[in-house]
Amino acid sequence: MLTEFLNDMGLSLVHVVTGILVVQLIIIALLISSNIKYSRMKKNYATFVRGKDGMSLEASLLTKFAEIDKLTETTTKNSKDINDIYRKMRGHYQKVGIVKYDAFLELGGNLSFALTLLDQEDNGFIMNVMHSREGCYTYIKEIVKGESYVELAEEETESLERAIFQEEYAIRT
Secondary structure, three states: OOOHHHHHHHHHHHHHHHHHHHHHHHHHHHHHHHHHHHHHHOOOOOHHOOOHHHHHHHHHHHHHHHHHHHHOOOHHHHHHHHHHHHHHHOOOOOOEEEEEOOOOOOOOOOOEEEEEOOOEEEEEEEEEEEOOOOEEEEEEEEEEEEOOOOOHHHHHHHHHHHHHHHHHHHOOO
């Protein structure tokens, strides 16, 4: 009866058995592949939780999250502090230029000097101290945005340029 049914369908018993064997081989290959993937996953899981139970693993993760939160908080505070320092530094003297010279061409060396102190925006002053045998004279000239409203002596101009362009002077020396 089975053979008659198969013949009516246009199939032979050999074709059906071959088809069933092919399907079984595919199922066996899928089963082996699935078992290999399961073994890898089980090994990875065992490595991940080695020496820990569920509670200690959770505590470990919570500790790491707390550390990350603390690092984030510290980073935020450091950024705020750095910005505050930069804001405060803008008004402090950051650039210096000095020129020593002999004001009155006397014997005894270069005891006179012109000292320039400038902030980030090139605002500040030039202090010119001139020594002679009779005494010491000190003059201060205000500098606004790298310029003086009062005429500068040669040494004062050089001192101002050294302060403004201090990187170029540092490279040449």
